[in-house]
Amino acid sequence: MTNVNGKIVASSEAVLSVKNRGFNYGDSVFETIRAINGKLIFWEDHYFRLMASMRIMRMEIPSSFSPEFLEQEIQDLLEANNLQDSPARIRFSVYRKEGGFYRPQTNDIEYVAIAEPLPDPFYLLNDEFYEVELFKDHYVNSGLLSGVKTNNKAINVLGSIFAAENDYANCLLLNEHKSVIEALNGNLFLVKGNVIKTPPVTDGCLKGIIRGKIVEITKKLDSYTLVEESISPFELQKADELFITNVVMGIQPVSKYRKKEFKMEVAKDLLSKLNVQARLV
Known part of the structure; x- marks a missing residue:
């Protein structure tokens, strides 16, 4: 299951336009977040880095994008994927709405989030040859x-x-x-x-x-x-x-x-x- 602009849909039905600016111009920012049993690890740090990235990219930050709102969006995604009681990796991507070429027609944004299981709840030392x-x-x-x-x-x-x-x-x-x-x-x-x-x-x-x-x-x-x-x-x-x-x-x-x-x-x-x-x- 995937979160597309707040709607939880089957990943096979999650569609992005061929005019998506993240695809066409890399006009997108993202956060990779680790969750353990529904708890978002270092969430505050991720949230403020995401907000800073959006400001640097001159994206319009919606008034609804509070830490509580985005955390709930991720929690809903974890629950939809039956990952609320296990370790998980979330990628939360924000991209500018389509329109324009290098110069966008709008600075408004859309977003998509995916979640995948992780094997271990906490960090383990990998001592294999590297x-x-x-x-x-x-x-x-x-x-x-x-x-x-x-x-x-x-x-x-x-x-x-x-x-x-x-x-x-x-x-x-x-x-x-x-x-x-x-x-x-x-x-x-x-x-x-x-x-x-x-x-x-x-x-x-x-x-x-x-x-x-x-x-x-x-x-x-x-x-x-x-x-x-x-x-x-x-x-x-x-x-x-x-x-x-x-x-x-x-x-x-x-x-x-x-x-x-x-x-x-x-x-x-x-x-x-x-x-x-x-x-x-």
């Missing part, structure tokens, strides 16, 4: 738009194809200054000693929800020092650990980059603290 490489065919331009979750994901698609063709689990993306900014599907953290480093949002990385939680957690711990600074490719092989974060998998440790193999002790420690955060929400 090798990454730099994707250097294309660069992400640093700036405000790079931090918005839009449908413009050509670099991520091409990088994923490159990774699959070369037997890598993931690839790391570079900005126009050749700084490492993130992975194909999440934010990047580098550990050296007791320093945990992650690229600043101004470098072009996504303002990830779990990125924000890890920053928040580590800043409260005396055992680590959190630094938001640009990461050079040369730093990767000198690191003790690398890990990737996103809202679905939580924390994914990197096993290998080129000739360097990494530990995962800090990733394990932070994952347990992240699960505590998720339970407290």
Whole structure:
């Protein structure tokens, strides 16, 4: 079942126009949300990021788009898919109404939401071999738009194809200054000693929800020092650990980059603290 503009319909009957601006121009923003037994994890963070993304894209935010209204829309979707008592992944997409070419005829919006089951209620550490490489065919331009979750994901698609063709689990993306900014599907953290480093949002990385939680957690711990600074490719092989974060998998440790193999002790420690955060929400 799918939520299309507030109506729950069978997914086989959910239809988007061939003139849909999200399809034709990538004129769309979205949030991927994790739910556990009907509870939307870090919902407030998702809501405010969605509102910020819509403002940046100059979309008209309906007066009805309160946190309570959108949460209920998602709850109705979970119930329609019998997912209110199990872990689930929700994608909530907002797109500008059709009309116009590059210049839209209206800034009014429509939306669609889908829900799918997840195997585990909380974040588990995946300690299977996980090798990454730099994707250097294309660069992400640093700036405000790079931090918005839009449908413009050509670099991520091409990088994923490159990774699959070369037997890598993931690839790391570079900005126009050749700084490492993130992975194909999440934010990047580098550990050296007791320093945990992650690229600043101004470098072009996504303002990830779990990125924000890890920053928040580590800043409260005396055992680590959190630094938001640009990461050079040369730093990767000198690191003790690398890990990737996103809202679905939580924390994914990197096993290998080129000739360097990494530990995962800090990733394990932070994952347990992240699960505590998720339970407290």
